[in-house]
Amino acid sequence: xxxxxxxxxxxHFSASLTDFLFPVFQQxxxxxxxxxxxxxxxxRDVTIESxxxxxxxxxxxxxxxxxxxxxxxxxxxxGVRQKIGLIAEELRGExxxxxxxxxxPGIQEYVEAVSFQHYIRHHSLISLEEINARLVFxxxxxxxxxxxxxxxxxxxxxxxxxxxxxxxxxxxxDLTGELMRMCISSVGNGDIDTPFRLSxxxxxxxxxxxxxxxxxxxxxxxxxxxxxxxxxxxxxxxxTLRVRGSEIPKHMLADVFSSRTTLIDPxxxxx
Amino acid sequence: MNRxxxxxxxHFSASLTDFLFPVFQQxxxxxxxxxxxxxxxxRDVTIESxxxxxxxxxxxxxxxxxxxxxxxxxxxxGVRQKIGLIAEELRGExxxxxxxxxxPGIQEYVEAVSFQHYIRHHSLISLEEINARLVFxxxxxxxxxxxxxxxxxxxxxxxxxDLTGELMRMCISSVGNGDINTPFRLSxxxxxxxxxxxxxxxxxxxxxxxxxxxxxxxxxxxxxxxxTLRVRGSEIPKHMLADVFSSRTTLIDPxxxxx
Numbered sequence: 001x002x003x004x005x006x007x008x009x010x011x012h013f014s015a016s017l018t019d020f021l022f023p024v025f026q027q028x029x030x031x032x033x034x035x036x037x038x039x040x041x042x043x044r045d046v047t048i049e050s051x052x053x054x055x056x057x058x059x060x061x062x063x064x065x066x067x068x069x070x071x072x073x074x075x076x077x078x079g080v081r082q083k084i085g086l087i088a089e090e091l092r093g094e095x096x097x098x099x100x101x102x103x104x105p106g107i108q109e110y111v112e113a114v115s116f117q118h119y120i121r122h123h124s125l126i127s128l129e130e131i132n133a134r135l136v137f138x139x140x141x142x143x144x145x146x147x148x149x150x151x152x153x154x155x156x157x158x159x160x161x162x163x164x165x166x167x168x169x170x171x172x173x174d175l176t177g178e179l180m181r182m183c184i185s186s187v188g189n190g191d192i193d194t195p196f197r198l199s200x201x202x203x204x205x206x207x208x209x210x211x212x213x214x215x216x217x218x219x220x221x222x223x224x225x226x227x228x229x230x231x232x233x234x235x236x237x238x239x240t241l242r243v244r245g246s247e248i249p250k251h252m253l254a255d256v257f258s259s260r261t262t263l264i265d266p267x268x269x270x271x
Numbered sequence: 272m273n274r275x276x277x278x279x280x281x282h283f284s285a286s287l288t289d290f291l292f293p294v295f296q297q298x299x300x301x302x303x304x305x306x307x308x309x310x311x312x313x314r315d316v317t318i319e320s321x322x323x324x325x326x327x328x329x330x331x332x333x334x335x336x337x338x339x340x341x342x343x344x345x346x347x348x349g350v351r352q353k354i355g356l357i358a359e360e361l362r363g364e365x366x367x368x369x370x371x372x373x374x375p376g377i378q379e380y381v382e383a384v385s386f387q388h389y390i391r392h393h394s395l396i397s398l399e400e401i402n403a404r405l406v407f408x409x410x411x412x413x414x415x416x417x418x419x420x421x422x423x424x425x426x427x428x429x430x431x432x433d434l435t436g437e438l439m440r441m442c443i444s445s446v447g448n449g450d451i452n453t454p455f456r457l458s459x460x461x462x463x464x465x466x467x468x469x470x471x472x473x474x475x476x477x478x479x480x481x482x483x484x485x486x487x488x489x490x491x492x493x494x495x496x497x498x499t500l501r502v503r504g505s506e507i508p509k510h511m512l513a514d515v516f517s518s519r520t521t522l523i524d525p526x527x528x529x530x
Contacts, residue, residue, distance in 0.1 A: 033318075037314065037318065041311055041314075044310075044311075048303075048307060068423075185358075
């Protein structure tokens with residue numbers, strides 16, 4: 001008798017909790033998950049457009065004048081920055097860390113693309129500050145004034161997106177793979193200056209990453225391994241050019257390097 | 272002689288590069304863009320189907336399931352709209368080139384719609400019934416077009432395999448709510464599905480083997496629940512059933528064997 005009374009009371013109490021608290025939780029979680037999903041979709045678009053920009057930029061090695069390609073790349077990257085502006089709007093007032101994993105792939109790919117373009121233009125590494133300086137978005141909102149004949153005043157809002165140092169690092173690590181690719185293809189086109197310049201540049205980046213070692217984000221260790229391989233390929237290309245270069249006619253260089261790079265297997269050691 | 276060959280070859284290959292490859296690029300970019308759109312629609316289908324399934328699980332804790340089933344109808348109509356978008360993207364395309372883009376969403380939809388069908392009719396919805404509801408009318412000026420989306424048998428199978436996991440979950444929660452009929456009915460139903468999958472064995476899509484393993488675990492949990500009810504049920508007061516089953520299901524580990 002007493003247990004039934006308790007049971008009824010218990011049911012009544014827990015029914016209230018379920019009826020009122022959980023729908024609130026559901027609404028909160030659904031909203032958060034929907035935002036996360038929107039960010040994933042935008043990030044995918046950023047990734048795709050950045051990758052296409054990188055493919056475009058690779059063509060500078062095979063045309064005499066790089067300016068057209070660089071201008072086209074500017075247009076594409078402006079489009080990517082628009083999308084990053086959408087990310088910034090979604091993140092307004094939110095805890096960025098809760099959504100970071102949604103947009104980090106796109107941002108890393110953007111860093112890779114924009115640093116690649118910067119290297120082609122200036123032969124140097126773009127800094128994180130320079131990247132973030134271009135991720136400033138103006139949002140103009142209008143306020144309604146009741147009973148006023150004047151034009152409503154505009155309030156300009158400045159929205160920024162800050163690339164984190166770890167996303168910057170990981171994007172630069174991916175950049176080294178693209179630079180290696182550019183090195184090999186430029187040799188195949190008869191360019192014998194670029195490989196040496198790239199070799200020095202990649203060596204500096206590699207040394208920088210070695211300073212970080214295991215203290216950075218965990219993905220860095222994997223990328224450091226890939227970076228070493230890229231550096232090895234580039235230095236091997238320079239070796240071949242310097243030591244064996246006089247033996248090989250220019251139009252044969254492409255063939256020599258396509259066979260050499262397939263032989264460069266880390267398990268086999270230096271060929 | 273060598274130099275002339277080199278110059279000739281460069282000139283010839285420059286023409287090919289200038290004219291053929293941009294065409295290839297355009298073709299591939301278009302295809303990849305379509306694939307990406309399908310992936311995005313498929314993600315929406317997956318999310319909305321999953322939410323429908325969560326909704327449908329609540330039928331065990333309310334006396335009248337009708338409201339929930341009607342709400343689920345509305346959600347599934349929304350999902351069907353999205354599948355209509357998929358059908359439009361696939362119009363005139365080779366479906367197999369894009370199948371991997373939308374297959375997760377379609378499997379999740381099959382899971383949701385078959386779950387709702389079971390709750391209403393206690394039977395398994397057939398592939399024909401599913402496809403019959405995926406017919407879309409597109410009215411362009413003076414021209415009514417009928418667009419269909421056909422769920423493939425393998426997507427149907429994989430969706431039904433996932434359904435069994437949801438049915439197992441429903442079984443355990445219904446027992447916790449004092450329902451002692453549903454588990455036995457579900458046990459028979461899952462046994463039949465399991466036997467059907469065993470007929471297929473290794474002849475189906477490769478994902479079936481993994482799901483068959485999960486299905487056996489689900490069937491084991493459901494039959495164990497029925498055993499507990501039948502053999503030990505008279506000992507346990509109804510309001511304690513929820514506690515008994517929450518501890519029992521944590522003990523059911525395939526490595527430990529039947530507890």
